[in-house]
Amino acid sequence: MAEIVTEERYVRQIPIMGVEGIQKLKQSRVFVGRCGGVGGTVINYLIRSGVGHLVCAHGGKIVPEYLNRMQLAYESDVGRPCVDAFKDKTDAINPAAKITYVPQNITEIENLDEILGGVDIVIDAHPLFEERYALNAAALRLGVPMVSGAMYGDEGYVFTIIPRKTACLRCLYPERPKFWNDIKVFPALGMGPGIVGCTMAREAIELLLKGTSPLSGRMMHFDLTDMDFAVLEMPKTTCNH
Template identity: 30%
Template sequence: MSSERYSRQELFTPIGKSGQEKIVSKHVLIIGAGALGTASAEALVRAGVGTVTIIDRDYVEWSNLQRQQLYTEENAERRTPKAVAAKNRLQEVNSSVNIHAHVMDGNIEELESLITQGVDVIIDATDNFDTRLIINDLAQKHQVPWVYGACVGSYGISYTILPGETPCLSCLLDTVPMGGMTCDTVGIISPAVQMVVSYQVTEVLKLLVEDKASLRKKLVSFDLWKNQHTMIAVDKVKKADCPSCGEQATYPFLAYENQTKTAVLCGRNTVQIRPAEGMKRSLDAVAESLRPHGKVEQNPYLVSLTMDEKRLVVFQDGRAFIHGTNDISEAKTIYYRYLG
């Protein structure tokens, strides 16, 4: 590797050569490989982070290409799983980084297994609060810092959560309105994505070089179209009795009864169904059984069955997407009809 590769980063005094050595030795977990996840992953891989682990349950679609920067038209045509497509591109960007890609939902057991493999920082790049609350409890339980981020329309928000020091996401939810809009209901522009990523990645770099004194202590939000920018001090909202980060924490979002087995996906007119127990399906066998029922397409990671206005997509880990409905009961009917 050329000694010049990180020279400009090393010239930046808060990082320097010693900071770069720390960056190369660290491990970042990125949960979600959509707009925030792909941009964060590329920035960190270019910065030389030693190990980057990416987890995502979805595959590339045409609507992703407007803002999810690692993907191509070929990925959308092939419905390549996002984690796989991201890894392939990132390896071309920097072959010296260890990149691990996981095509899976990220339930509690899966996330906990990844977090306990020496992860130094977690980046939130998800599209739902169910997963974020699980991340929050796992981060508190295992004392791993994480950086929250979200964006929709021209609006974005970010906050750095340090277990044992700052308010956690559960504390914030009682005080700071997070909104209920999604990119599928009000749209999104890519500059909003890049702005959130800039905040998230900068905080991650501070953590990786162990410069905690420079961390932003406030929650930041902005609206690029309306030329608004706000920094909110939230340190006083930390609760001693918070069930997620308080003195007697019980981590409620890790309880079995709070685990989601079905989920409507972020305004996409799609329901995900995940088996209660992990399983591995033979995609060849699934494709063969589905062939009489409609148009079947297959790649190494999934099988897709199109039936009139509905589409059933089955992954190796037993998960299924039912496109064309937001009705969980209807989705379950389709799932059991074709998969038993």
């Protein structure tokens, strides 16, 4: 029965990416920084789609306020290390996916370049700009494409960075926005992170299959208050990359 499930799991994807695409995803390796409302959604759909190996970094323990938006955290997980709770869910979603969990946030990781070694793309799902800048710099240094996404209240955005070709995070935000300085106070409703995470997962699959994507050098921005969605050009600045 397990073999039948494995064979049939991806049957509806064949018209979209072909058998060759499914095999390519199975051989792909993706880094995900933070696995919360945004990153957990990315992980959920990447492993459901057949991405074979993920490296996921997230520190701390599950607290009650995570539960309104994190797909990989349940009420019974409160007090557990985040990576232990997440592993239970991802093992149940797709046991064939290999997921390496790093129980630290990115700014606590000393051997970041080593951890990123061999990945095909990186996913920036971090809530804090210190973390986002660190991953942006590492991706540029290693020449690895990065899909970046974030939300604040009812607003969210996603864009993709192709090193040396497109704008990067520093082009968009040369300095950290003053209003985005505390992970504990920014507003969040589960649908916003979900939309951001789903969009990032689709971008990641496009990158893995084709080496480019609709949001390479462009930003999708939305505001759920009035259901306004737009795709904006991201000009490359003179930042040193």
